[in-house]
Amino acid sequence: MTHTMQTRLTIWQTIRLLLSHRRLADRRAFDYESNRFAKVMVGIASLFIVGYLIMLAVLFALIANDMRSMTSVELMCALLPAVMCIDFLMRLAVQQTPSQIARPYMLLPLPRHACVDAFIFSSLTSWGNLTWLILVIPYSIMSVAFSYGMLTMVYLVIVTLLAAVANSQWYSLTRTLANRSFLWWLLPVGFYALEASPLYLGHDAGLQQYLRVYSLPGDAIGGHSMWPLLAMMALTAILVLANRHVQYAAVCMETMGSSKPKSLKHVIRFxxxxxxxxxxxxxxxxxxxxxxxxxxxxxxxxxxxxxxxxxxxxxxxxxxxxxxxxxxxxxxxxxxxxxxxxxxxxxxxxxxxxxxxxxxxxxxxxxxxxxxxxxxxxxxxxxxxxxxxxxxxxxxxxxxxxxxxxxxxxxxxxxxxxxxxxxxxxxxxxxxxxxxxxxxxxxxxxxxxxxxxxxxxxxxxxxxxxxxxxxxxxxxxxxxxxxxxxxxxxxxxxxxxxxxxxxxxxxxxxx
Known part of the structure; x- marks a missing residue:
């Protein structure tokens, strides 16, 4: 046995190797050439989305510059829950859960969680998580930078990016659970209903209460308080760990199958x-x-x-x-x-x-x-x-x-x-x-x-x-x-x- 075969890979080497293999698999896919024209059309559609987001950024910036009841940072933080809800819905069409591509690797002599960790790392570093920066960065340049300075602008961009990364893990976790049972869709439905509760709960229920509640992190960011950043980092870490556990359990359950004997069912004839x-x-x-x-x-x-x-x-x-x-x-x-x-x-x-x-x-x-x-x-x-x-x-x-x-x-x-x-x-x-x-x-x-x-x-x-x-x-x-x-x-x-x-x-x- 050669020295190369005897050498054990570290966890980071394993992750890099698996991600490299996935990139090669995408380029060698059976439909890579046949879908080239369609990919160009999807690329054109993506350019339209980019243009639309830039247009929205300009529109919101103009609104923020004319507002007196809220600052530009508070307005963006108030918009962030709705943006993340839209982000969740968009991921339904384009994002794979880490465990969806894990089967070929699960039987290899790799560290226990290596396969799932590799694809969770891939979802954390995906370019798709940068999509909403196309909205936030132009908005921040037009409204935040001149009012608060570059430091506050960078702070807002980092918090937004962390929110998108956390949302990728939230989507992956809930989608995997929903694949096992349709009832798990009640989890995101309940969460977003709770998120929108200022609109319909309380004596002052309505849009004003909603904006007041979700502008609080914006006020903290404008004052350079660290709690929004620490809260978002903690939320991201919790979702990563929960997603890791759910993905690994789901892969093991499906790869190993169920040991319960299946009862015979009556055959329906038409x-x-x-x-x-x-x-x-x-x-x-x-x-x-x-x-x-x-x-x-x-x-x-x-x-x-x-x-x-x-x-x-x-x-x-x-x-x-x-x-x-x-x-x-x-x-x-x-x-x-x-x-x-x-x-x-x-x-x-x-x-x-x-x-x-x-x-x-x-x-x-x-x-x-x-x-x-x-x-x-x-x-x-x-x-x-x-x-x-x-x-x-x-x-x-x-x-x-x-x-x-x-x-x-x-x-x-x-x-x-x-x-x-x-x-x-x-x-x-x-x-x-x-x-x-x-x-x-x-x-x-x-x-x-x-x-x-x-x-x-x-x-x-x-x-x-x-x-x-x-x-x-x-x-x-x-x-x-x-x-x-x-x-x-x-x-x-x-x-x-x-x-x-x-x-x-x-x-x-x-x-």
Whole structure:
């Protein structure tokens, strides 16, 4: 045995080695080249976000310079809780939890917590934690530096950066717990409800009380008191330690599995579907996949829950009664159930896709079954929105046209992702996976198209035509794609077959 092999790595050498391996893995990923164009589009979108944050920084700076009731430092500290809440929501789309990429390393002869520590260190030093400095630094230069001096400006920037780092650990901890049980989402909901309590609790409840409470750290920072910095450092340390414990426990639980014997369950048969032959078989497969497997079941349950919540909000409040908001939420609520899973169509099937390639047109029948199933799912939002029709807030023609438009054009766009999906999504294992989160940027672009473009189309049409004519055009567009679904599904199938060996390699390598 060589001297190199006999030498034990220190903890920091281990962390550096693991992080270096992850960077190499990202560059050698199966979809690195195929997603290059999509990554450019995401980069362009990031530039828009940067521009938007700079614009907000200028706006808040102008407000702070004109305010007499609050100083510029107090205003930024009052804004910080809301900013961190938005940061938490943004991380849902982009941040991996440390344990999501730990499985390949857990069986290596490494120190006990080395893998989890490496990826927690990576999340602490991620460039994403600097995002909100794009808002804070220009704001501080325009409002804080000239009033308080550079020292106070730097102090505010450091506190903001620590808040973002702590938020990354808070997100990672809660997301990991929520992956184990949906009920854990009550933790962040309760926390942010408590955070906003000055708005609705107490004799002086309201915005003024909220600003007064959260301006206190700003007053301390302006006076160079050390307690905001010490409090933020202590909070960050506590969250890092708690996150480390939760991540390691979650990885061990999922990697080692459960020793409890599984009881036999009654097998539910959908015999009425058997009369439809192969199509009925794949419909049964889709239904049972959602019923028996944790990840697709959670995804569809979450989409249904959000659909119900949004429906109740639209029905019981007048916040969304404007024409623009009515159109936006009506289109959004129809696409939500299907888009949750369909945008990753074939991802779950990647676990057994080899079998689907055995018989000719098996995958075509599967796509057709998925189309029928998720078209039927549109009945849920359609029924839930009927009180809006009865109350006169939405015309029935609008709901019908948007439902058909979603069933037609929207699903046509979403199903295109089947051609480019080549990463297997675990059926039950949520915490760890061989490749972590799938980095298919094509799917991200398709998601953006189905959520944004229809509202632009509707707004444009309504500036040119009456609402009834607009609904008729949307209905006609959707109906055209519904009636031709066999043609475009076959086109998708043929393109998948041309890429089947590349896709099969990707599915196999990411299991």
């Amino acid at each position: 015999s009425f579907l058997e009369r439809y032959g192969e199509l009925g078989t794949f419909l049964q497969l889709e239904i049972k996949q959602l019923m028996r497997n944790r990840n697709p079941r959670k995804a569809i349950i979450m989409s249904i829950v959000f659909t119900i919540i949004l429906s109740m909000l639209i029905i019981t409040t007048d916040i969304y009664d404007s024409d623009v908001m009515t159109n936006f939420w009506a289109l959004y609520i129809f696409i939500l159930p299907g888009a949750t899973i369909l945008v990753k169509v074939m991802g779950y099937e990647g676990n057994y896709v080899d079998l689907l390639f055995v018989r000719r047109e098996n995958i075509l029948a599967l796509l057709h079954a998925k189309y029928i199933f998720y078209s039927a799912m549109l009945l849920l939002p359609f029924v839930l929105m009927q009180p809006m029709v009865i109350a006169g807030k939405m015309p029935l023609m609008m709901l019908a046209s948007y439902a058909v438009y979603t069933m037609g054009f929207q699903y046509f766009v979403i199903f295109q992702s089947a051609v480019y999906t080549h990463q297997t999504i675990p059926m039950n294992e949520k915490i760890t996976s061989k490749g972590g989160l799938d980095g298919n940027y094509v799917q991200m672009i398709i998601t953006g198209v189905v959520f944004i473009i229809p509202n632009i189309i509707v707004t444009t049409l309504q500036t040119m035509f009456s609402p009834e004519t607009t609904y008729g055009i949307m209905l006609a567009i959707g109906l055209a794609f519904v009636l031709t679904n066999r043609l475009w599904l076959r086109n998708i199938y043929n393109r998948m077959m041309k890429r089947k060996y590349d896709n099969l390699e990707g599915f196999t390598s990411t299991r």
